[in-house]
Amino acid sequence: MTGRATPGRRTVLASAAGVPLAVGAGGLATLAGLATGCSGGTPAAADTAHPTPPAVPGAALRARAAADSTALLARYDGLIASRPELTARLAPLRAEVARHAQAFGAPAPKPAPAGTTVTTVPPTLGTLADAERRLADARATALLDAPPELARLLASVAAAGAAHVLLLTGKG
Numbered sequence: 001m002t003g004r005a006t007p008g009r010r011t012v013l014a015s016a017a018g019v020p021l022a023v024g025a026g027g028l029a030t031l032a033g034l035a036t037g038c039s040g041g042t043p044a045a046a047d048t049a050h051p052t053p054p055a056v057p058g059a060a061l062r063a064r065a066a067a068d069s070t071a072l073l074a075r076y077d078g079l080i081a082s083r084p085e086l087t088a089r090l091a092p093l094r095a096e097v098a099r100h101a102q103a104f105g106a107p108a109p110k111p112a113p114a115g116t117t118v119t120t121v122p123p124t125l126g127t128l129a130d131a132e133r134r135l136a137d138a139r140a141t142a143l144l145d146a147p148p149e150l151a152r153l154l155a156s157v158a159a160a161g162a163a164h165v166l167l168l169t170g171k172g
């Protein structure tokens with residue numbers, strides 16, 4: 001050794017941080033702050049905070065879409081329960097709505113109940129078609145603010161809903 005002291009960790013960190021080695025009172029406070037992190041002092045708040053995981057983009061929109069599909073499914077069930085003669089006509093559309101609900105994250109639906117009406121709106125083909133139309137329109141609007149993957153799903157389900165309207169009303 002040449003008698004020269006090697007710089008300590010604090011000196012190296014201070015110079016790396018751009019703190020002049022000839023420091024005044026303000027610089028001493030900065031050095032003290034830098035040194036605390038190196039000497040086992042109290043860790044900075046950012047080090048101890050548990051960061052909140054980032055929100056999943058479109059999670060609220062996806063949850064709303066799942067709830068909307070589940071509510072639409074209940075309308076199908078209500079109409080099937082009150083008009084069993086429509087079961088063969090509505091079963092494929094109901095199955096598609098059930099898949100849409102699952103695609104948005106709703107739990108797998110149970111088979112259509114028999115003999116119970118789930119909705120308070122008198123079930124008719126017209127009210128079911130109106131519900132499909134409103135939901136398809138709402139989804140087409142919502143996809144503008146959705147993340148890409150969810151926007152594609154919303155667009156696909158909105159298109160299917162529009163097709164359901166045509167099948168329910170017979171209007172093209």
